[in-house]
Amino acid sequence: MTTLTLGPAGTYSHRAAQAVADGDDIEFLESVTAIVEAVADGDADRGVVAVENSIEGSVTESLDAFAEYDVAVVQEIITPIRHALLAQDEEFDTVASHAQALAQCRGFLEEHYPDANLEAVASTARGVQRAREDASFAAIGHPANAADAEELQVLAEDIQDQSSNATRFLVVAPAEERSDAGSKSSFIVYPDVDYPGLLLELLEPFADRDVNFTRVESRPSGERLGDYVFHMDVAAGLYEERTQEALADVEDIVEEGWVRRLGSYDSETVLY
Numbered sequence: 001m002t003t004l005t006l007g008p009a010g011t012y013s014h015r016a017a018q019a020v021a022d023g024d025d026i027e028f029l030e031s032v033t034a035i036v037e038a039v040a041d042g043d044a045d046r047g048v049v050a051v052e053n054s055i056e057g058s059v060t061e062s063l064d065a066f067a068e069y070d071v072a073v074v075q076e077i078i079t080p081i082r083h084a085l086l087a088q089d090e091e092f093d094t095v096a097s098h099a100q101a102l103a104q105c106r107g108f109l110e111e112h113y114p115d116a117n118l119e120a121v122a123s124t125a126r127g128v129q130r131a132r133e134d135a136s137f138a139a140i141g142h143p144a145n146a147a148d149a150e151e152l153q154v155l156a157e158d159i160q161d162q163s164s165n166a167t168r169f170l171v172v173a174p175a176e177e178r179s180d181a182g183s184k185s186s187f188i189v190y191p192d193v194d195y196p197g198l199l200l201e202l203l204e205p206f207a208d209r210d211v212n213f214t215r216v217e218s219r220p221s222g223e224r225l226g227d228y229v230f231h232m233d234v235a236a237g238l239y240e241e242r243t244q245e246a247l248a249d250v251e252d253i254v255e256e257g258w259v260r261r262l263g264s265y266d267s268e269t270v271l272y
C-alpha cells in the first residue's frame with residue numbers, strides 16, 4: 001500500500017502518515033491538492049493531509065481539494081503539534097516554515113525575533129532544509145529534524161502560542177472505499193441558491209434528530225462572491241438512520257446544488 005503525504009520527510013504530516021502506513025511505503029508531494037488528486041485518480045492508496053489546527057483553524061487548501069476531487073475520508077488522526085526553532089546559530093535573519101506553523105508561533109516570533117523576516121514555504125521540513133543549507137535561515141518544525149541534521153541546533157522548544165496546539169489530519173482513499181461505518185462523518189453541501197434562513201434549514205434536520213455537529217465551515221464556491229460550499233462534520237455514522245434521514249432532507253433542500261458524502265470514520269489520537 002502506498003500512502004502519500006506532504007513532504008519532504010520530517011513534516012508533521014509524515015509523522016501522522018506513519019501511524020496509518022504501518023511500515024508500508026510513504027511517498028511525498030509538496031502540495032495537499034496534488035495528494036488528494038493523486039488518490040482520486042487511483043495513483044495512491046491513501047493520502048494523509050492536515051485539515052484543521054487548534055490555533056490557526058482550517059487548512060483551506062485541503063477543504064477545497066475535497067470539494068474538487070472525489071475521494072473518501074476513511075480515518076481521522078489528531079496529533080499534538082510542538083514546534084521548535086531550528087537554526088545553525090542565532091545569527092539568522094529569516095524564519096522559514098509552513099504558513100500554518102508560522103501563524104501558530106506568531107506570538108513567540110513577535111516577542112523574541114520581532115525583526116526577523118518570515119518566509120512561508122511548502123512544509124516545515126522544507127523550511128528545515130533551507131536552514132540546513134543557509135545560516136541566514138531558521139526553521140520552525142518538529143525538534144527531531146535537528147537530530148538528523150548535525151549542522152542544526154534547537155534554539156527553542158515548545159514555541160507554539162498555546163501549549164495544547166493540535167492538528168487534525170484526515171486520511172483519504174479512492175471514492176469506492178467510502179464507508180458508512182464510524183463514529184464521525186463528513187460531507188460537503190453546495191446549495192447553489194441563497195435566501196434568508198437557508199443555513200438554518202440545512203442545520204435543522206440534524207438538530208431535530210439529535211445529531212451533533214463537530215464542525216461547520218463555509219468556503220467560497222469560486223463561482224461568485226457570497227456563494228458558499230459548506231463543509232460539515234457530525235458525531236454520527238452514515239450507517240445511522242438519523243444521519244441518513246437528515247441528509248435526505250438536506251438533499252431535498254439543495255436540489256439545485258449537490259451533497260457529497262466523504263464517508264464515516266473513526267478518530268485516533270497519535271502521540272509522538
Ligand SMILES: O=C(O)C(=O)C[C@]1(C(=O)O)C=C[C@@H](O)C=C1
Binds near residue numbers: 125
Ligand atoms: O508542514 C508540515 O510539517 C505539515 O505537515 C503541514 C502542517 C499543516 O498543514 O498545518 C501540519 C501540521 C502543523 O499544523 C503545521 C503544518
